[in-house]
Amino acid sequence: MQNVHAVTFVQAILLALLQGVSELFPVSSLGHTILVPALFHWSVNRRDPTFLAFIVVLHLGTALALVIFYRREWIALARALIASVVRGRMSGARDERIAWLLVVGTIPVGILGVFLESAVRNLFGSAAFASLFLMINALIMFAGEFLRRRQHEARGKQYKHLEAMTWTQSIAVGFAQSLALLPGISRSGASIVAGLAIDLDHEDAAHYSFLLATPVIGAAALLEIPRLWAPGTHVIALQAVIGCLVAGIAAYASVAFLTRYFQRNDLRPFGWYCLAFGALCLYLFYKGAIA
Amino acid sequence: MKYLALVIAIVCFAIAILYLFGVISWFAADPTHKHHVGHFALFLVLGVLALIWLRFAWRAP
Numbered sequence: 534m535q536n537v538h539a540v541t542f543v544q545a546i547l548l549a550l551l552q553g554v555s556e557l558f559p560v561s562s563l564g565h566t567i568l569v570p571a572l573f574h575w576s577v578n579r580r581d582p583t584f585l586a587f588i589v590v591l592h593l594g595t596a597l598a599l600v601i602f603y604r605r606e607w608i609a610l611a612r613a614l615i616a617s618v619v620r621g622r623m624s625g626a627r628d629e630r631i632a633w634l635l636v637v638g639t640i641p642v643g644i645l646g647v648f649l650e651s652a653v654r655n656l657f658g659s660a661a662f663a664s665l666f667l668m669i670n671a672l673i674m675f676a677g678e679f680l681r682r683r684q685h686e687a688r689g690k691q692y693k694h695l696e697a698m699t700w701t702q703s704i705a706v707g708f709a710q711s712l713a714l715l716p717g718i719s720r721s722g723a724s725i726v727a728g729l730a731i732d733l734d735h736e737d738a739a740h741y742s743f744l745l746a747t748p749v750i751g752a753a754a755l756l757e758i759p760r761l762w763a764p765g766t767h768v769i770a771l772q773a774v775i776g777c778l779v780a781g782i783a784a785y786a787s788v789a790f791l792t793r794y795f796q797r798n799d800l801r802p803f804g805w806y807c808l809a810f811g812a813l814c815l816y817l818f819y820k821g822a823i824a
Numbered sequence: 825m826k827y828l829a830l831v832i833a834i835v836c837f838a839i840a841i842l843y844l845f846g847v848i849s850w851f852a853a854d855p856t857h858k859h860h861v862g863h864f865a866l867f868l869v870l871g872v873l874a875l876i877w878l879r880f881a882w883r884a885p
Contacts (some may be wrong), residue, residue, distance in 0.1 A: 618876055621883035636873065640853035647866045758863050 540587050544575055545772035546779055552591040553783025556750065557743065557791060559722030559803045560810075561670055567663040567716050568814050573824040579658075580691070582661040582763040590773040594781035599743060602788050606744070628695040637700050638707035639748050640709075645711040646753065652716045661818045665719025669812030672802035673718070677713035677726030681799075684732070689731070693732040695741055702731045710745060717811065720746055725800060739795040743788055829878035834872035840864050 540548070550567055555562040566588075570577050577584055600607060613628035614636070623629060648710075657666070708729035711721035721742045728738025760766070761773075817823045842848045843863040847857035852863060 583839065621879045640870070640873075643866055643869070647862050648851040652851070704863070752865075756865060759861075 540769055540772050545776045549776035549779035550589055550783050553595055553777055553780040554787050556595045558789040560807055561717050561719040563760040564663040564667045564717035568660055571660045573782050583766050583769045586760045586766040587769055589760050589775050590777045591780040592750055592754035595779035595784040596754055598784035599747040600779040602785055627696045634698055634703040635744055638703040638745050641707035642711045642749050650714055660823050664811045664814035665718040667807045670718045670722055671804040671808035673726055674722050674800040677729050678799050678801055692734040693736050718819045737797040825881040829881050832884050833871050833874035836867045840867035
């Protein structure tokens with residue numbers, strides 16, 4: 534009976550909404566998928582094969598939404614990448630440069646993710662650590678914004694274009710993204726702050742962060758696809774289909790909103806949210822209200 | 825650079841095969857598993873990238 538009740542319809546829709554939104558908003562999807570079920574006392578077994586299969590489907594929905602949103606850009610980047618490989622030489626074109634920056638930036642999170650993800654989740658996959666890291670995530674975003682303002686005071690508003698990033702800077706952003714292995718640290722938050730640190734403006738930093746997130750989320754989901762055929766997963770097939778759709782729609786709406794939001798705004802509101810939610814969850818954890 | 829890229833490519837492909845057949849299980853989530861597909865895929869991709877680097881190095885003036 535454990536499998537049958539792995540995820541109810543209401544839980545499926547709420548978890549899908551949560552995944553679709555929090556994967557792209559700089560508030561940590563992993564942290565929220567630990568804290569929200571703990572807050573509502575959902576008896577979801579996070580190691581249950583049916584639940585893991587359900588999470589894979591949510592990630593697939595999110596990755597597909599990102600690919601669809603940036604479809605024209607991905608086609609141009611893929612064409613430029615293939616053309617440079619066929620040619621055996623870099624032409625210096627913008628799309629080609631960005632495509633290779635994305636490849637280079639994905640390597641650190643690929644290596645660290647494959648080697649450390651399981652160990653990190655086993656060590657830090659509790660509500661207490663997720664709350665604590667959510668507060669650290671807030672401090673990272675505040676620090677990023679503070680340093681950005683100091684840069685402006687020191688040398689005015691000088692921004693770099695995406696294609697002007699160096700390979701080292703791309704690797705640095707990739708390493709920053711790897712911090713998201715810790716539940717509570719946001720992938721987009723860390724990579725946007727790293728983007729700001731190398732003189733990108735908020736819009737370009739967020740744009741690069743979303744592009745960089747797509748292959749990582751997609752590859753992580755694809756590698757876990759065999760879980761969909763695990764015994765017993767058929768009982769959540771309908772929840773999974775609905776969850777995939779809801780996560781995809783939520784992710785599409787989120788990226789559409791955030792690309793507009795970062796044209797004029799910064800990370801601080803998300804920082805305040807993470808600080809407040811993390812502190813609340815930590816307080817409830819010590820009071821024994823959440824496990 | 826050409827030879828470095830070639831050596832890295834060969835090493836990556838060798839490690840990928842060792843992970844695929846479960847000969848090595850370093851940092852695997854379940855070391856008792858027969859195949860470590862995630863690690864295999866990672867080293868396969870790194871090997872392909874090293875081959876692309878080799879091609880770029882070969883065509884460099």
